[in-house]
Amino acid sequence: MRMSTYDAIIIGAGHNGLAAAVHLAAKGWKVAVVEQAQEPGGAVKTREVTLPGFKHDLFAMNLSLFAGSPFFAAYKNKLFANGMGIVGATDTFSSAFPDGTWLGVNNDLDVTAKRIATFSPRDAEAWRTMVADFAKDAPHIFALLGSAMPSWGSAKALWGAYRAKGMAGVGELAKLVLSSPREFLDANFENDKLKVMMACWGMHLDFSPDVAGGALFPYLESMANQSFGMALGQGGAATMINALVATLKSLGGEVHLGRAVERIETSGDQATGVRLAGGEVLSARRAVIANAHPKLVFGRLLVADNTRAAFDAKVAAFRAGPGTMMIHLALSGLPDWTAGEELKKFAYVHLAPTFGTMVAAYAQASSGLLPKEPVLVVGQPTALDPSRAPEGKHVLWIQVRVLPAMIRGDAANEITATDWDAVKELYAERVLKLIEHYAPGFSSKILGKAVFSPLDLERENPNLIGGDSLSGSHHLDQNFVFRPVFGWSRYKTPVKSLYICGASTWPGAGVGAGSGFMLAKMLAGAP
Numbered sequence: 001m002r003m004s005t006y007d008a009i010i011i012g013a014g015h016n017g018l019a020a021a022v023h024l025a026a027k028g029w030k031v032a033v034v035e036q037a038q039e040p041g042g043a044v045k046t047r048e049v050t051l052p053g054f055k056h057d058l059f060a061m062n063l064s065l066f067a068g069s070p071f072f073a074a075y076k077n078k079l080f081a082n083g084m085g086i087v088g089a090t091d092t093f094s095s096a097f098p099d100g101t102w103l104g105v106n107n108d109l110d111v112t113a114k115r116i117a118t119f120s121p122r123d124a125e126a127w128r129t130m131v132a133d134f135a136k137d138a139p140h141i142f143a144l145l146g147s148a149m150p151s152w153g154s155a156k157a158l159w160g161a162y163r164a165k166g167m168a169g170v171g172e173l174a175k176l177v178l179s180s181p182r183e184f185l186d187a188n189f190e191n192d193k194l195k196v197m198m199a200c201w202g203m204h205l206d207f208s209p210d211v212a213g214g215a216l217f218p219y220l221e222s223m224a225n226q227s228f229g230m231a232l233g234q235g236g237a238a239t240m241i242n243a244l245v246a247t248l249k250s251l252g253g254e255v256h257l258g259r260a261v262e263r264i265e266t267s268g269d270q271a272t273g274v275r276l277a278g279g280e281v282l283s284a285r286r287a288v289i290a291n292a293h294p295k296l297v298f299g300r301l302l303v304a305d306n307t308r309a310a311f312d313a314k315v316a317a318f319r320a321g322p323g324t325m326m327i328h329l330a331l332s333g334l335p336d337w338t339a340g341e342e343l344k345k346f347a348y349v350h351l352a353p354t355f356g357t358m359v360a361a362y363a364q365a366s367s368g369l370l371p372k373e374p375v376l377v378v379g380q381p382t383a384l385d386p387s388r389a390p391e392g393k394h395v396l397w398i399q400v401r402v403l404p405a406m407i408r409g410d411a412a413n414e415i416t417a418t419d420w421d422a423v424k425e426l427y428a429e430r431v432l433k434l435i436e437h438y439a440p441g442f443s444s445k446i447l448g449k450a451v452f453s454p455l456d457l458e459r460e461n462p463n464l465i466g467g468d469s470l471s472g473s474h475h476l477d478q479n480f481v482f483r484p485v486f487g488w489s490r491y492k493t494p495v496k497s498l499y500i501c502g503a504s505t506w507p508g509a510g511v512g513a514g515s516g517f518m519l520a521k522m523l524a525g526a527p
């Protein structure tokens with residue numbers, strides 16, 4: 001049996017694994033990334049899944065977290081040299097309402113404030129104040145999010161916030177972190193449409209309006225989109241993955257595709273390498289890094305070990321967030337939104353008209369029911385990047401939030417099947433009808449369709465257990481120092497030389513490359 005030896009072997013070519021590999025290779029480590037799928041990227045892939053010439057971001061579309069990340073700041077020259085392209089959106093996110101109104105955030109503060117003022121002049125002023133405060137608070141918040149948890153870095157970030165804002169300011173920050181979206185939004189604004197527009201971001205994670213700890217993401221996304229705009233990948237989100245792979249190769253690293261790791265090899269209490277499907281063993285002198293979900297690592301890839309029983313039990317209890325479905329459409333034209341032609345310019349149009357819609361969808365999905373009216377994130381990437389479709393044509397990226405992994409019934413009492421393969425096209429019809437309601441004539445523009453159920457998402461990427469786009473709920477008991485297991489939030493594991501990074505670890509889901517970069521810096525010695 002052939003055996004190769006590396007300094008580090010990374011299991012999984014998600015963007016976190018690739019970011020870790022790039023940094024270690026840049027520091028002179030000999031690294032290999034092994035990926036079970038035939039293409040790299042994990043939850044960031046672009047593929048022609050409907051018709052030739054229509055490029056769809058299968059999963060993540062919004063690359064703002066990556067474009068704003070410390071990893072990108074460190075490696076952007078190399079990434080651009082290796083083909084990465086970014087398209088900036090000034091019309092970022094919006095909400096359309098059934099009464100024919102809409103609200104959205106343009107990168108120009110005056111434009112947004114003017115729109116908010118049509119609903120509430122007082123809220124327009126409150127928005128301006130929040131944006132101004134964000135400029136002062138952002139360095140502290142991003143320092144915290146960009147530090148291992150806990151660490152000197154995170155303590156320093158809190159100390160910096162205390163020095164700049166005093167105890168009352170740190171108290172406000174703590175309150176923001178603990179609040180539900182509704183609590184935070186009610187405390188700051190009076191207009192329901194503005195609150196709903198912001199609260200939709202909570203549903204990208206698993207924060208329906210009343211879940212504690214859910215205020216931070218709507219706040220950050222709203223303020224960041226206002227302040228910096230939104231970033232998409234030129235030609236598709238895979239531009240980022242292709243550039244990471246090319247950068248890694250230029251630094252001497254290797255990427256092995258279509259090679260599933262079946263076993264993490266150990267000697268005593270130490271990880272020594274990986275065994276691939278087919279039996280080939282790759283040895284690691286210094287580190288085995290799993291960019292794989294902890295449940296896969298400790299439930300499947302390692303031999304059970306009694307000395308680890310308590311830790312393994314905690315990993316087994318790590319909860320998934322609700323499932324997601326993706327519907328990709330090839331269109332002859334963008335939807336004609338009743339609420340206004342201007343909506344055609346936005347990267348995202350959220351369809352979730354009230355807090356009640358979000359609460360109901362979340363409660364139904366959590367109880368195993370297909371939501372009667374799901375929350376929809378409608379992405380219009382070709383509004384900003386026409387290169388993704390043949391001339392004059394468009395793609396639509398529809399994320400359905402939120403859905404059960406296992407179906408127990410239908411809140412609308414229409415669909416009787418309970419397995420996703422039988423349900424997905426039926427449920428997609430409900431989603432398309434909902435869009436038709438906001439954009440009459442939309443269905444007649446559909447040229448091609450591809451539906452990915454929660455089960456299909458897991459088939460594409462085993463880290464998305466039950467179609468959970470977050471690789472683990474982000475509720476407070478699984479976030480910060482609790483992600484994925486209290487006492488093990490700094491990427492180490494009870495197995496020596498075995499490290500874990502990725503969306504299941506701090507700072508969680510999203511394409512910020514945070515865990516991969518922080519882990520690699522720890523291993524290689526910062527900076």
Ligand SMILES: Cc1cc2nc3c(=O)[nH]c(=O)nc-3n(C[C@H](O)[C@H](O)[C@H](O)COP(=O)(O)OP(=O)(O)OC[C@H]3O[C@@H](n4cnc5c(N)ncnc54)[C@H](O)[C@@H]3O)c2cc1C
Binds near residue numbers: 014015016037
């Ligand atoms: C539908 C959807 C939409 C999203 N939209 C956005 C968005 O717009 N913006 C945003 O910031 N975030 C978004 N996210 C979240 C974001 O995409 C993910 O959190 C992020 O990409 C996770 O990256 P990762 O590197 O941690 O792991 P992953 O991308 O999950 O990669 C892990 C890799 O490990 C591989 N692997 C697992 N086990 C093995 C094994 N045994 N052997 C070999 N390989 C293995 C997997 O095949 C996978 O390729 C979205 C996610 C989904 C699912």
